[in-house]
Amino acid sequence: QQQVKQSPQSLIVQKGGISIINCAYENTAFDYFPWYQQFPGKGPALLIAIRPDVSEKKEGRFTISFNKSAKQFSLHIMDSQPGDSATYFCAARVKGRGNEKLTFGTGTRLTIIP
Amino acid sequence: GAVVSQHPSWVICKSGTSVKIECRSLDFQATTMFWYRQFPKQSLMLMATSNEGSKATYEQGVEKDKFLINHASLTLSTLTVTSAHPEDSSFYICSARSPNGNEQYFGPGTRLTVT
Numbered sequence: 001q002q003q004v005k006q007s008p009q010s011l012i013v014q015k016g017g018i019s020i021i022n023c024a025y026e027n028t029a030f031d032y033f034p035w036y037q038q039f040p041g042k043g044p045a046l047l048i049a050i051r052p053d054v055s056e057k058k059e060g061r062f063t064i065s066f067n068k069s070a071k072q073f074s075l076h077i078m079d080s081q082p083g084d085s086a087t088y089f090c091a092a093r094v095k096g097r098g099n100e101k102l103t104f105g106t107g108t109r110l111t112i113i114p
Numbered sequence: 115g116a117v118v119s120q121h122p123s124w125v126i127c128k129s130g131t132s133v134k135i136e137c138r139s140l141d142f143q144a145t146t147m148f149w150y151r152q153f154p155k156q157s158l159m160l161m162a163t164s165n166e167g168s169k170a171t172y173e174q175g176v177e178k179d180k181f182l183i184n185h186a187s188l189t190l191s192t193l194t195v196t197s198a199h200p201e202d203s204s205f206y207i208c209s210a211r212s213p214n215g216n217e218q219y220f221g222p223g224t225r226l227t228v229t
Contacts, residue, residue: 043209089157105157
């Protein structure tokens, strides 16, 4: 059972535009929602993360919007650049003692065109 | 900070041999590390959770006798693929939980090809 649904599967955005990737979850026990960026042949890198007690978190050009009632969260990349072309994964983790596993979305392949 | 390394970055081995992959947290201590497998254009699949000084917890469907995990120190976890076969060819990625427990930092991955 896919507990974190991610869309779209692929996304093409023009340079300078806004890239938006969405995720939805069902498990209300999730309390930590990170986004990872992965380049081909590399491991994922933590981009930004949010907890459900805030509705938005911004770091540079990257913003997470969180809607607790709708159980949805999204990543917005402002002023998208060719260097942002990568696969993005959302994830979620259940609150607990600390060794809880992450549940990943299926990934979004983002391509920024000039 | 929060750097995780893996060695080797890629390895080719013959069918039937065993391969060991190392995962190290370079600038922090990690009581918990995770091992993932990733097929091309797919998401990460958790194989097991490795806790320092104790046995690993394997996900359903992962053969613990085939994928041996050892977490002997706070900075090193190893994954040994025993009697490797071509279907074990994949991208193996480890991650380490940060000391405050909030983040997971991933290694660069190891590309295993079994011929």
